[in-house]
Amino acid sequence: MDTQALAPENxxxxxxxxxxxxxxxxxxxxxxxxLAPAIGWVLLWHLGATLWRQNERTPSNERIFIPIGVWVWVxxxxxxxxxxxxxxxxxxxxxxxxxxxTIGWAKGWALLAIFPLIGxxxxxxxxxxxxxxxxxxxxxxxxxFLILASVAHLPQELYVSPxxxxxxxxxxxxxxxxxxxxxxxxxxxxxxxxxxxxLGFVANxxxxxxxxxxxxxxxxxxxxxxxxxxxxxxxxxALVCIAxxxxxxWVIGRLTKLxxxxxxxxxxxxxxxxxxxxxxxxxDFNQKFSAARADSSRVRSALGRIALNRWETEAPxxxxxxxxxxxxxxxxxMIGSHHTWYGLLFxxxxxxxxxxxxxxxxxxIEMVIKAQxxxxxxxxxxxxxxxxxxxxxxxxxxxxYLFWPGLVILGAAxxxxxxxxxxxx
Numbered sequence: 561m562d563t564q565a566l567a568p569e570n571x572x573x574x575x576x577x578x579x580x581x582x583x584x585x586x587x588x589x590x591x592x593x594x595l596a597p598a599i600g601w602v603l604l605w606h607l608g609a610t611l612w613r614q615n616e617r618t619p620s621n622e623r624i625f626i627p628i629g630v631w632v633w634v635x636x637x638x639x640x641x642x643x644x645x646x647x648x649x650x651x652x653x654x655x656x657x658x659x660x661x662t663i664g665w666a667k668g669w670a671l672l673a674i675f676p677l678i679g680x681x682x683x684x685x686x687x688x689x690x691x692x693x694x695x696x697x698x699x700x701x702x703x704x705f706l707i708l709a710s711v712a713h714l715p716q717e718l719y720v721s722p723x724x725x726x727x728x729x730x731x732x733x734x735x736x737x738x739x740x741x742x743x744x745x746x747x748x749x750x751x752x753x754x755x756x757x758x759l760g761f762v763a764n765x766x767x768x769x770x771x772x773x774x775x776x777x778x779x780x781x782x783x784x785x786x787x788x789x790x791x792x793x794x795x796x797x798a799l800v801c802i803a804x805x806x807x808x809x810w811v812i813g814r815l816t817k818l819x820x821x822x823x824x825x826x827x828x829x830x831x832x833x834x835x836x837x838x839x840x841x842x843x844d845f846n847q848k849f850s851a852a853r854a855d856s857s858r859v860r861s862a863l864g865r866i867a868l869n870r871w872e873t874e875a876p877x878x879x880x881x882x883x884x885x886x887x888x889x890x891x892x893x894m895i896g897s898h899h900t901w902y903g904l905l906f907x908x909x910x911x912x913x914x915x916x917x918x919x920x921x922x923x924x925i926e927m928v929i930k931a932q933x934x935x936x937x938x939x940x941x942x943x944x945x946x947x948x949x950x951x952x953x954x955x956x957x958x959x960x961y962l963f964w965p966g967l968v969i970l971g972a973a974x975x976x977x978x979x980x981x982x983x984x985x
Contacts, residue, residue, distance in 0.1 A: 566690050572606060572681045573598055580691035580965060583696050587752040590721020590734035596961035597667040600674040607681055622682060629926050629974035630676045636919035637673035641665050643908035643915070647881025661882060668957030672919075675964045679971020685936055686966050689769040693778040696785025699751065703788065709738040710747035716740055729958055730754075742794055749792040758959055760798020761950050762791035765966040767802050768809075768942040772935075781883075795951045805945045813931040813938035867895050867902035871909065873950055879909030900951035916956075920948055923970065930976055940973030 568574040579586075579599050586592050610624055644665055648658045717737045724734040732754040739758060742748040753759045765985045770782025773897040868885075871879065883894045883903070895906050904912040924944045930937035943966045947956065960967070 567683075568686075568687060572678065572683050573601055573687055574749060575603060576635055576683060576688060576968065577691050577963070578750060580688070580787045583695050583752055584702065588736060590723045590736065592752060593667075593961050594723060594726060594735040596671065596964050600671050600678065600964065601666075603678045603681070605673050607677055610681065624680055624682070625953065625975070626677065626680050627974040629923060630673075630680060630971055632922045633676050633919050634673040636915040637669050639915040640669045640908060640912055642956050643878050643912045644881060644910075647875065647876040647908060648876065650878055651881050653881055657882065668960055671960040671964060672816070672956065672967060674965035675960075676971030676974065679968040679973075680975060682718030683968065683972065685939070685969055685972055686772070688969060689772050689782075690778055692769045692965060693782035693785070696770065696782045696789070699785045699789060702751075703749070703792065706738055706749060706751075706881045707747075712736055716718050746794075748794040751789065751792075753962060754957075756793040757795040757797065758791045758962060759956060760793040760801075761946075761959060762962050763787075763793070763796060764801050764805065764946050764950075765943070765963055768805065768939060768946070769965075769969075771806065772888060772939060797950065801946060801949050805942050805949070809931075809938055809942040809945060812928055812941050815928070816932045863895060864902045867899070867906040870895065871902075871905040875906075875909055877909045878911055879905065879907045881907065883907055884973055900954065900956050903955050916951075923974075924948075927973060930973070930978060933978060934973075934976045936969075937973045940970050943967075943970045943973075 566732055568577040576599075579595060582591065607624070614624060641662070644661055645658065648661065653661075669976055716739055717735055720731045721734040721736065724731060728734060737750065739747045739749055742756070748756045750756045750759050753762060766782060767786035768790070770779055770786055773779040773782060787802065790802050861931055874880065883906070885894060895903075900916070901913060904916060908915075924941070927937050928939040931941050946966070947963075951954065
């Protein structure tokens with residue numbers, strides 16, 4: 561793989577390459593939140609047109625097919641829309657609100673199906689890996705100036721893009737900032753994301769992608785850049801995830817190797833012998849994890865309790881249809897925010913919860929099976945693990961416009977056959 565000379569070769573690759581590598585430029589115009597749905601739906605149309613033109617004369621290396629795993633995500637996200645419509649009907653919400661919510665679905669949950677579909681096009685994963693490493697390079701160049709801005713006490717926010725008028729979740733998605741101030745009173749950075757923990761979320765995908773660029777300078781740029789993004793975001797989950805996912809994915813991708821199985825067996829025995837100590841260590845870690853951001857942990861916990869109580873007592877099957885502001889206790893934050901599962905239960909009920917859970921479970925099982933034979937599917941395992949871990953700290957739908965490259969990689973991984981040659985460990 562010669563990533564030094566890697567360049568886009570077709571329409572889909574060009575769109576993806578320029579969308580990712582121009583992240584900071586698009587961010588300066590406040591266009592990232594608008595860009596992702598736009599390219600998603602445009603490339604979905606391109607996929608449909610390509611499939612329509614495909615026939616028996618199409619060369620085998622150019623043929624496109626949509627695997628079962630991708631259809632699972634499509635069905636899951638359609639169920640999300642069904643739950644939305646039923647929830648609106650149950651609570652007698654007007655047509656205008658239903659249309660607004662449907663547009664929100666098209667810019668959020670729908671992307672979790674659209675981008676895996678796009679991954680079925682002839683898009684080389686290496687192109688995405690290199691493109692995200694380019695973003696890491698830009699981060700390394702820009703970050704020292706942003707740190708100096710915080711030291712010099714320059715204004716935190718420069719401006720809010722007029723593109724906010726198009727519509728979105730809030731001004732954070734369209735504002736351009738130099739730095740922010742965390743709960744501890746110290747500077748933290750969100751760069752091109754709406755809040756600092758979201759930067760750590762994106763950086764975890766970039767880290768996994770950079771790991772695939774070994775033997776090139778982009779490997780070091782991507783690794784250093786993504787780790788630095790996690791550090792400056794000061795996100796607890798980002799730091800835990802970046803250490804956990806890489807190791808677990810490595811093990812999961814080699815379950816058929818005797819050395820790995822022997823290590824797991826020995827580890828299980830030792831864990832059983834030292835179970836009380838391990839349980840206490842985990843409890844201490846959890847306590848310290850929560851204490852590191854005590855106010856944040858309190859608000860998250862309260863939001864979760866409110867969401868669960870109102871879901872169970874008011875709308876257990878189809879949910880409430882829309883989000884609602886919480887009370888003063890949770891600083892009027894949206895009920896179910898900061899947690900995908902609580903948010904799903906509150907807005908889309910048990911139906912939406914099961915839809916996402918089923919798609920994730922299927923994806924994980926298929927990726928684990930294929931990862932024993934295919935390197936790309938090992939990346940797919942990492943993508944699913946990152947998504948799953950962040951369901952407990954973020955709402956996936958609202959940040960899909962940022963982590964969509966991971967969804968494209970997941971779609972490409974679904975295409976991989978079981979019969980590919982096992983790569984060396």
